[in-house]
Amino acid sequence: MMTVRATAQDARDPLSGVTVADVADPGPPEAGWVPVDVRAAALNHHDLWSLRGVGLPADRLPMVLGTDAAGTDPDGRAVLVHAVLSTPGWEGDETLDPARTLLSERYPGTLAERVWVPARNLVPKHPDLTWAEAACLPTAYLTAYRLLFTAAALRPGRTVLVQGAGGGVATAAIVLGRAAGLRVWVTSRDEAKRARALEIGAHAAFATGERLPEQVDAVVETVGEATWGHSLRALRPGGTVAVAGATSGAMPPADLNRIFFRSLRVVGATMGTRDELVAVQEMLVATGARPVVDDVLPLSAAPQALARLAGGDVVGKLVLTVGAPARREP
Structure with missing residues (x-):
């Protein structure tokens, strides 16, 4: 499967560590995790920090980047991925778990054709949102x-x-x-x-x-x-x-x-809870407001998109698509 990975880290030249490559699907890292076939994934500054060596230890490289995704679960249902991973058995606000992590920090992230996540981290995607819009929500x-x-x-x-x-x-x-x-x-x-x-x-x-x-x-x-x-x-x-x-x-x-x-x-605040992810989607649907998408590009264009993000040449979100032609949002 195609992936966008951090293969090296450089605080001064973070983009030098980005690699787009086909790799084997690693399978579930733990019991209770399910695959999501990614349809769209948004970029975040978290990806650039990982490439600079902040929050991602070098001994975990190569690491698939990305914390945002919308796609389909094994039953074909459209879902959002909640990227805050609490420890099994944790109750309440996931962001307050001292041992919590984000996708792309300890486990492979969302800039790939497929990402594995705990089943509890999936949120049904509302049909009123496009794949690109939905991918903007989780971060x-x-x-x-x-x-x-x-x-x-x-x-x-x-x-x-x-x-x-x-x-x-x-x-x-x-x-x-x-x-x-x-x-x-x-x-x-x-x-x-x-x-x-x-x-x-x-x-x-x-x-x-x-x-x-x-x-x-x-x-x-x-x-x-x-x-x-x-x-x-x-x-x-x-x-x-x-x-x-x-x-x-x-x-x-x-x-x-x-x-x-x-x-x-x-x-x-670091992101939010699964319940808050449900709430923000419901708010957008109820009010008619929509995420601001600057551009939509294919997954293979991730290095160029990350360069735009690093340069500040963005208003809103840059979204990468999988399995669909790229297009610029109106």
């Missing part, structure tokens, strides 16, 4: 849902600032926030990305670090060092910065005086 849209509605506990009418418009989680937060009745503000260094954010639902767009008209209830933070100070200054007293990434660096000044003096909350 970016699940993470955005958790940041907005679990970590920040936002409700209709509240204001959220989304840092770094254009990224997968940031774009998902715009789409979901607007659909939920939030007032959504965004930032970006790029004027074209600010304009695109307004097109997909943001109420206002600002240059990175720009002073806002008023303080906000919550900030969705996936950029890290470059925007952290602005995120804290943007919050009203008692507000929440919900963190799910640090693409510009993970060691900004903490500014603890501001955090405790203004009673700010800093809440982290």
Whole structure:
């Protein structure tokens, strides 16, 4: 089967370690796992971090990349793959399991013609969503849902600032926030990305670090060092910065005086639960909102797609298809 694997790691040149190759189906790694024939898989920054050597030990190479997929189970049913793997017998929030892992960290990931997952990690795919749209949900849209509605506990009418418009989680937060009745503000260094954010639902767009008209209830933070100070200054007293990434660096000044003096909350999230994946799909179906897909390419074009992701030349999600011709989403 065709796979996209990390065969080497280089912090400065992560793309040098990407290999597209046909390999034998490894079969189930553990009892109770089932195969999913992948129809579409979305790319994430997690794939680039793995190629840089972050979160994926070198002794596990080669490793099939990918945490997002939609496909068919052994009975031919259309499914989404929930990529957060808790230990057998774990009860409750899978992301809180100290021994949990993600697909492509300990077990082969989703950038392949077939992926094996625990049967409990499958979610029925709603027919209203295309394969490409469904493949966007398990990482970016699940993470955005958790940041907005679990970590920040936002409700209709509240204001959220989304840092770094254009990224997968940031774009998902715009789409979901607007659909939920939030007032959504965004930032970006790029004027074209600010304009695109307004097109997909943001109420206002600002240059990175720009002073806002008023303080906000919550900030969705996936950029890290470059925007952290602005995120804290943007919050009203008692507000929440919900963190799910640090693409510009993970060691900004903490500014603890501001955090405790203004009673700010800093809440982290790694993806979300299976129940939240069910909920975000139901939300999209009920509201008519849809994931923003930048482009759809064949699985064999993964190196080029990863290069675009690394270069920041993306608004929304890049999706790879298996067994179907590539096409650009309208």
